[in-house]
Amino acid sequence: MCTQTQNKLANAIRFLSIDAVQQANSGHPGAPMGMADIAEVLWRDYLQHNPADPCWPNRDRFVLSNGHASMLLYSLLHLTGYDVSIEDLKQFRQLHSKTPGHPELGYTPGVETTTGPLGQGIANAVGMAIAEKTLAATFNRSGFPVVDHFTYTFLGDGCLMEGISHEVCSLAGTLKLNKLIAFYDDNQISIDGDVQGWFTDDTAQRFEAYGWHVIRAIDGHSRPAIKAAIEQAHQQTSKPTLIICRTTIGYGSPNKAGTASSHGAPLGNDEIALTRQQLGWEYPPFEIPEEIYQPWNAIERGAEQQLRWEQALREYAKQYPELALQLNQRLSNQPTGSFSSVINEYIQHLNNNPAEIATRQASQNVLNIIGPVLPELMGGSADLAPSNLTYWSGSKPINEYPAGNYIHYGVREFGMTAIANGIALHGGFRPYTATFLMFCEYAQNAVRMAALMKLPQILIYTHDSIGLGEDGPTHQPVEQLAALRATPNLSVWRPCCQVETAVAWQQAILQQNKPTALVLSRQNLHQHSRTSEQLTCIQRGGYILRSNSQSPELLLIATGSEVTLAVEAWQVLTAQGFNVNVISMPSTDTFDKQPDEYKQQVLPNHVRQRIAIEASIDDYWRKYVGLDGLIMGMNSFGESAPAKQLFDYFGFTVEKLISMSLSLLQADK
Numbered sequence: 001m002c003t004q005t006q007n008k009l010a011n012a013i014r015f016l017s018i019d020a021v022q023q024a025n026s027g028h029p030g031a032p033m034g035m036a037d038i039a040e041v042l043w044r045d046y047l048q049h050n051p052a053d054p055c056w057p058n059r060d061r062f063v064l065s066n067g068h069a070s071m072l073l074y075s076l077l078h079l080t081g082y083d084v085s086i087e088d089l090k091q092f093r094q095l096h097s098k099t100p101g102h103p104e105l106g107y108t109p110g111v112e113t114t115t116g117p118l119g120q121g122i123a124n125a126v127g128m129a130i131a132e133k134t135l136a137a138t139f140n141r142s143g144f145p146v147v148d149h150f151t152y153t154f155l156g157d158g159c160l161m162e163g164i165s166h167e168v169c170s171l172a173g174t175l176k177l178n179k180l181i182a183f184y185d186d187n188q189i190s191i192d193g194d195v196q197g198w199f200t201d202d203t204a205q206r207f208e209a210y211g212w213h214v215i216r217a218i219d220g221h222s223r224p225a226i227k228a229a230i231e232q233a234h235q236q237t238s239k240p241t242l243i244i245c246r247t248t249i250g251y252g253s254p255n256k257a258g259t260a261s262s263h264g265a266p267l268g269n270d271e272i273a274l275t276r277q278q279l280g281w282e283y284p285p286f287e288i289p290e291e292i293y294q295p296w297n298a299i300e301r302g303a304e305q306q307l308r309w310e311q312a313l314r315e316y317a318k319q320y321p322e323l324a325l326q327l328n329q330r331l332s333n334q335p336t337g338s339f340s341s342v343i344n345e346y347i348q349h350l351n352n353n354p355a356e357i358a359t360r361q362a363s364q365n366v367l368n369i370i371g372p373v374l375p376e377l378m379g380g381s382a383d384l385a386p387s388n389l390t391y392w393s394g395s396k397p398i399n400e401y402p403a404g405n406y407i408h409y410g411v412r413e414f415g416m417t418a419i420a421n422g423i424a425l426h427g428g429f430r431p432y433t434a435t436f437l438m439f440c441e442y443a444q445n446a447v448r449m450a451a452l453m454k455l456p457q458i459l460i461y462t463h464d465s466i467g468l469g470e471d472g473p474t475h476q477p478v479e480q481l482a483a484l485r486a487t488p489n490l491s492v493w494r495p496c497c498q499v500e501t502a503v504a505w506q507q508a509i510l511q512q513n514k515p516t517a518l519v520l521s522r523q524n525l526h527q528h529s530r531t532s533e534q535l536t537c538i539q540r541g542g543y544i545l546r547s548n549s550q551s552p553e554l555l556l557i558a559t560g561s562e563v564t565l566a567v568e569a570w571q572v573l574t575a576q577g578f579n580v581n582v583i584s585m586p587s588t589d590t591f592d593k594q595p596d597e598y599k600q601q602v603l604p605n606h607v608r609q610r611i612a613i614e615a616s617i618d619d620y621w622r623k624y625v626g627l628d629g630l631i632m633g634m635n636s637f638g639e640s641a642p643a644k645q646l647f648d649y650f651g652f653t654v655e656k657l658i659s660m661s662l663s664l665l666q667a668d669k
Contacts, residue, residue: 031249124275130419134404146312158190160184160203207242333430368392387596436475491516493507541590555613556582569658628664
């Protein structure tokens with residue numbers, strides 16, 4: 001194909017992007033114009049994908065980490081044959097369109113992950129590359145590379161300025177993710193202008209220090225140079241590759257190329273006309289001639305690639321039937337058939353065999369039970385495995401065992417959570433990650449992205465309150481529960497004992513369309529006796545744990561370690577002749593989704609005397625106790641002291657709870 005035609009193929013990306021941004025009167029034309037040549041080479045010559053089946057398991061993954069350049073991706077999807085029409089491009093950034101302002105998982109066929117918060121796309125890509133490498137080590141056999149694909153990502157200056165890029169790229173080098181290839185759009189421009197005023201890192205040396213293979217100073221507008229760099233990257237067997245491409249932002253615009261003015265605003269009709277003239281683009285807005293569509297169309301090539309893989313998979317199944325069955329089960333992202341019976345039997349066993357242990361220990365015990373029947377579990381902790389207790393008897397670190405199931409993430413809470421999002425997005429694994437509850441603050445935006453994308457990651461947060469004691473207020477997460485519970489599409493469980501912990505794990509595994517946070521104690525917690533009916537009701541998020549009347553005068557609502565406090569107060573109040581119910585509420589969001597009839601049984605409207613008890617910010621509980629109720633909670637940071645002293649100091653005592661209860665009961669009489 002002649003150079004002029006190849007340039008036209010790249011220009012198709014440029015003008016679809018320019019025209020869509022102009023029509024929306026909003027968006028970022030500069031990066032799509034600058035990266036169009038790189039994208040044309042990668043997508044037409046190398047990317048293994050099938051537009052007719054965007055979920056084909058062995059496709060290459062493509063992640064646009066600089067998600068503001070979304071029109072680059074939408075143009076590529078349209079041109080190569082995905083279900084993204086010209087009309088969809090014309091609806092760029094409009095309500096309910098397939099082409100939102102940033103790539104959104106589930107909106108657009110072919111979009112692998114939601115990107116926009118800079119740096120998280122490269123983190124997701126690292127997770128995808130980890131998943132590919134580990135699955136390949138588990139299932140591939142000689143002559144049968146049934147898991148064999150690359151992860152490609154585009155990233156810009158902003159991605160590399162974000163701290164998360166340091167976290168995840170460092171780990172990628174350590175893990176030798178040779179099938180991860182990143183293209184750095186080195187255009188030296190960000191929103192504020194020339195980055196030389198605030199970003200002068202030697203990026204090449206930085207990545208070489210991480211253990212990456214770095215290809216420097218590639219002309220990002222030269223097809224031969226781009227192609228040679230990709231060929232070189234494909235030869236790597238032990239390192240991820242960074243291809244540094246020098247490009248011009250807004251390439252082709254006579255007056256705005258190379259300047260920040262092309263970054264985040266439409267070019268304007270006059271400048272677009274000049275750009276058409278400059279690049280020799282003779283077609284009106286949104287018009288692509290057939291001679292350009294034809295060499296872009298990847299449907300036939302993609303179908304052939306997928307067919308060859310499916311044929312190989314059938315031969316693989318003949319020789320390795322058990323492995324093939326396991327691979328199909330893993331890629332279905334559904335728990336294996338024995339999980340339900342195993343966890344139900346274990347919950348019943350725990351209920352019949354009380355033990356006073358920390359819920360973090362109870363969580364590890366659950367892992368030892370379910371781990372053998374859930375080979376898809378991929379665990380990890382941010383350098384706190386001995387404290388989070390995420391390492392179970394069958395854990396095998398992937399840095400030691402290529403087909404392992406555990407990642408030592410190091411002190412990288414944000415990177416860990418975003419990498420695990422990428423693992424979940426890839427498929428074949430059910431990731432769980434862990435840190436102290438206080439340090440989920442570092443990871444909060446990746447938690448939010450998991451919730452936004454409805455990814456079934458399991459987030460383990462231990463040391464859940466002032467109950468962690470001597471480490472003091474820097475480690476005592478008084479506000480974190482409220483923040484997690486306020487996040488849409490995130491389920492939060494704070495169990496009060498080993499039984500509730502096992503149920504929380506059960507619900508987290510069964511949950512396929514949202515992340516779940518398990519908030520666990522450092523200190524030992526008492527196990528309360530339960531009837532079979534109460535045991536069944538735990539999964540509803542809130543239930544009556546103690547009752548002495550069908551007509552209660554007072555409701556005590558508690559979670560976690562504070563449930564014992566409520567039960568002890570209940571015993572005293574019951575002895576004094578008061579009718580009181582204790583409500584254990586391990587998961588408020590789960591309880592809120594129950595039918596009104598059940599919620600009325602647990603929290604009847606006519607009982608206005610209510611007290612919520614939780615060693616966390618108190619304002620959250622107002623929705624359950626109303627204006628007439630009281631809250632025993634925190635409204636300050638903690639202190640450094642043994643846990644028992646702290647609970648006494650901050651007023652979490654049976655005596656105070658009884659006093660608060662009597663103030664409501666006696667006022668009512």
